[in-house]
Amino acid sequence: MSDARPAFRFAPSPNGLLHLGHARSALLNDALARASGGRFLLRIEDIDPTRCRPDYEAAIYEDLAWLGLDWERPVRRQSQHMEAYRAALARLDALGLVYPSFESRADIRRAVEARPGWPVDPDGAPLFPFLRDVMSDDEREHRLAAGEPYALRLDMARAAALAGPLAWREIEETAGTAVDSPADPCAWGDVVIARKEVPTSYHLAVVVDDALQGITHVVRGADLKAATSVHRLLQHLLGLPAPLYTHHALLLDAQGRKLSKSIGSQSLRDLRASGVTPAQVRDLAGCA
Template structure:
């Protein structure tokens, strides 16, 4: 079968720590869905954050995935090697008049929000950006950028959403079959950051560019990223990129009801392996059975 028309899935971890059981679940679901559809599985290393990402963590990711019995197509795409792709996308958005530089510090943003009780929050519970493009002239922004001041590049969400018009995405269930259409709501995110002076792209921008360039047809990831799909569909529309199918699977939670995370020190796959656990036991704990079928959504 021609690769260009085969279902194409990807697992895209960041090498800023060791993989845990939640990562295993996502990788295994991608693998199960790729096998069931006769598709391809790609591996992408999302290492745009040079301050936190390390080569030893990437090596550990490859080791853990191989131990689980996963195989992926070469070559592995590393985001740090493709900054020109993200720069081109950013320049296209800027050429459409949809990008502006903001110079407000995190402290200034917190103070502004504190002065406005009930200020709206985005789907991740972070306060929306409390300033607007109109607070500063474009000439002043350009002057401050040229002077080397720190800045974030934000998407003018109202203008972008108006240009794109109504959007939706196709959501495929797992393990239950079936497809639904979900209305996108990018305005719920406010003027999101799509790049910074010290980081030439954001997760939002890089992921849609990568998926398009890699020919990804099915994005399978945790339910915590479901709301972000609204931003991704907006960027795909603005940049003329194809819209993949999406599956947002259930998350594994710890004993306190928190999703497993590197930031809270969730037990790593390496620790489980060194403790004597087998790949099949990890599959069962991750709620993805050894044969590649899932028992429930987690």
């Protein structure tokens, strides 16, 4: 019998140490789960074998326990569920929406440089500048058979036409009211949903995981709000339920940048070593 309680999740990637921004998201999810009599789940998003490390995963558990958080066991680790992602990918392929792309990053860069003013996606990266039919199906099959590296992309125009207009329910962080937020997946172009060596991407794995784990409320940073358009599209195409979403305000550093592993934002481990207490972290994260 399925658990009908509200379900919230915190889903970090073990590719670095957690910082205050992560603490804010984890604490908000835990608080909302407690307030609603719901569940708090931890998911380890470790599909990238080149960047994810066991010591970072261990540090996640240590940091969250230090903050006083507890979560359901067992923890879902994405690297242990590749078959679920392959099955979802196969469903999209059966709809004629997936194609292999052999263009390298250098190929994409050169194509974009030759087209001044080329549009970018919501993350600021250039949209994929090649059409699906620029390469014949026979050539794709030949290159696949030759073992060339590739990315599997979603034919966004076809996918969006098949799905029609979509929206998701957004619960505004401050007002607490639910509004319909229109989805615009075409703003992302032909997104990568898998690669030769890994049968999924963040976009595909997150919607599959949320459905399989019974997640009813996705509470995450505002930097991921635009990506919800892609997630809502994939949910529709795969026949998966759509959670309620809240995209909370981000914590910024002194230069106005969002806290990030990539820019070396101070980690929770460093804060702990400097004598900062869990209660102080809650205050700094705006979750006191």
